[in-house]
Amino acid sequence: MKFLLTYIIITVTLLFAQTDPFEANQYMLAENYEQAGNYLKAIEIVEKLFQKNPDNQNYFNKLYNLYVTTKKYETALRLIEIRLSSNPDDPSLYGLLGSVYYLMGELNTAKEKWEIPISKNPNNPFIYRMMANYAIERRAFEMAIEFLIKGKTRSDDPSMFAMDLGELFMITMQYESAIKEYCEILVINQGMYPVVESKIFSFINKPDVIQKSIKIVGTYQNKGLVFKNLLAKLYTESRQFDKAFDLYKEIETLQSTGGQQILNFANFLINENEFEVAKKVFEYTYIISENTSIKASAKLGQARTLEAILWNNFNKQNDVWKTFYQPKFFSESATKDVISSYEEVIKLFRYSDVAVEALFSIGRINFYINNEIQKAEEAFVEIVNNYPTSRFYSKSLLELAIIKLIINNNQEAKEILKRIETVVSYSDEDKLSSYFYLSKLYALEGNFAAASENIKKITSNVKNDFTNDALEFSLLLNIAKNDSISLINYAKAEVLIITKKFKEAQVLFDEIALNQQSLVFQPFCLLKSAEMDIALNDYDSGMKKLDQIYSSKEKNIFSDKALYLKAKIFENAFKDLPSAVECYQKILIEFPKSIYSDESRESIIRLNNEINVGKKDA
């Protein structure tokens, strides 16, 4: 009760002392003058108030600010010195004094003044920070850094300086020093890791900073797990994934998180298309993890990574640049690991969408990479029979239809393709593919009306990959209906291409082309025949046919395509880059509206760069 009474008396006394109505009004008037930009009038009023009451801190501050605003630095100095004479130990007055000298351009004197309270209180850490703040206010960052470093060496708690120092080093772009300070903070308090990480990563993209950071953080590695973590992230950022992986392994051994952290790292690698490292990381995660959910995710990631690597290798081994090519299949041993990985995924995620995806992948690997048609069919049939709502249902139907075509069961292929349209949730791509195959099968039967109907469904949507092929076929269907035998033979040859029977297809194309009554087919058949030559690696024969097409110029609708294929042969088969560039240039010159123009333009730039690099290397 006594305490409360004393408090009320003191408060009321202070309140009355500060609210002298005349002085308060005068002070408000001065503030109004200041806001209106009439500084001289404001100074006049506050000076009078200050003379009357020199101990009033508000009057002192206001007067100081007004003098500084109007650049009356000498007067400001006198004001501070008067006050200093009565308060010689007030560090804030030295702070102001230093600030005024700094504004006057007397930097050394400013520093001397700021150093006075420091020399008077060398063991008080707050004085260092206080003077540093006055220096920071004037953007004298180097002086502030000097004060803080001095304070840090004198202090029992260097961490209270390290954060300020880190910030100042960051502002002044002394990133190495900033990283060192932040590491020092972590040595003392590992709980600061999230703050430190975000600070360091805010400037890591500056030139050369990442390499320097790695070097510095590396020296702290033995001072705690947080540094290994930070270093691993820095390695990841600099795309040194193997080194990051080694560190994550170490962290896992020391910390035993159950593999979650390392799994996150692996998933990141997949997104970056770093499949080789991702594969190792997933394998490791699978081995070390005891958590079933992490183990399962690792297995799925491992299988997807293995598959991506497998397809990359397969594409490298095959001539994917050709319109059609005879695949060089892989042996079962080359795909064994991927398939067994997917089989494990199926066991782990039974009946889920992931399991269906795994089954579909197994089917495609068996079909396209191993040429194991029966095994592939089994996988697709299982999906079709057991997972009708899966997104892989229509895809599996499509693959099954192609298998049926290959084994000459066209009728069944047709029935399967027709089923795709009845699926509620099928993708556009699957639907369009089915129409395309169906049109060829109907043409093969001589049912040109149904073939046209299916083709129309594709050409009504011009933004898909099939449009051009569909338009070509549609053109033939429209203009060559009367020559039904040739049209059927043409469709037969097209189906033979799907089944990769290129030689047989070529025989048919050549037969049609030789028929004098099938003039309409000649450009189509000549191009297809050339494409069959390319598929069969008979480049000389292919080149002759392409030259023949190209020499017809605008009379042949495939002249630009012929040039394009010639360019491709020069580039990929003969490795004759200048001749390839020449062909691409001809496309731009002679067929500026060709659909191959954009690709030709890009190829010219790319190949010219390669040629120049080759010259430099030589």
Place this chain on the structure above:
Amino acid sequence: MKKFPFLLFVFLFTFFRGILAQDKIFIPMDISQTDHLKAYGITFRALEKGYKADWLLNYKGGSFLVDFADEIARECLIEGVKFEKISGASAISIYSEVQNDDNNMDVIRLEKAPKIAVYVPPGFQPWDDAVTLVLEYAKVPYDKIWNDEILKGDLSKYDWLHLHHEDFTGQYGKFYASFSNAQWYIEQQMLYEKNAVKNGFKKVSEMMKEVARTIKYYVGNGGFLFAMCSATDSYDIALAAEDVDICAQMYDGDAADPDAQKKLDFSKTLAFTNFKLEMNPYIYEYSDIDIQPTEIGNMDNDYFTLFDFSAKYDPVPTMLTQNHANVIKGFMGQTTMFRRELIKNSVIILAERQNTNQIKYIHGNFGRGTFTFYGGHDPEDYQHAVGDPPTDLNLYKNSPGYRLILNNILFPAATKKKQKT
């Protein structure tokens, strides 16, 4: 007197023999052109390689006629620029149409590719600036220069200088209120402060005034200055405020002169006069030169119109306004457009927002050089903000707004002709 017909014959024979023997590459710049922006690059590089080029003012959108060479034709094909190979005789027919007194057209011979400098701070990205963006796209070579180069006198090495959204007043773009805590703002201020100390200045604003003075000297000595966005008004403000401190404490450490407005010297500026400074450091505006968004209103109605000039009597403004479109979509910037009443009488207005006091594009002479100011930041990004992704010019190959920038880079290549009297 008898010799006259013979001499005339010799002259005509010599002149036309050159033309007749030489096939030309005709690059149309009307709406049929597939890539207007790269067409400038093709012409620029042809000049660099020593080929002659003519700029056919007001002929099919300001087309180009370049000496035929396989390498140029090939380049047009690769870059996707529409062109026609025409015979010398066809070229003569075009020349005679263009030079006919009845047509508001003319031929300007482009002699030499100008050397281009772009004023940018270190660490800048091409997409920070519409000019560098379009120079990169059109593959026109340029050098980057900053305060150090300007202060040591390197401007004399260049024919053309471009300034973009720099702030010559030393107030760091007046971004303080919104971005003072952003890392890029902190770094930018530090960079300028260090640079000022390095060049012997106590304050950034003092250094920027010296830079502005040096640029003015460069223009006076025959340089071509092109400025966009906030470089336009902030440059003139810096010149007017040469002897007065207009920067508040957060920009240069001390308070601004309370009487700064009264102390401005408008005789020192290039383009603007009688403007009123915005002294509030928290307001993102330098002065009343710039048109405010509220004055522009609905962005759907923001279009500006190019003036028509007489090609034969006013070739310079005609060159600067060559375009395939006359009415162009507006775009904003830190400085979007200029207030008509604050533009000096000696300055030529090239484009305006019709029936308003909002001027988009101006040109003037100073000493032996010229200056062109173009308001706004990015002609194909209406409201480009800090941190926005860069504009992909592959999507704007026919941008009339960007064309105006490129007119400026070819204009210094033009041969000066005697005016008809």
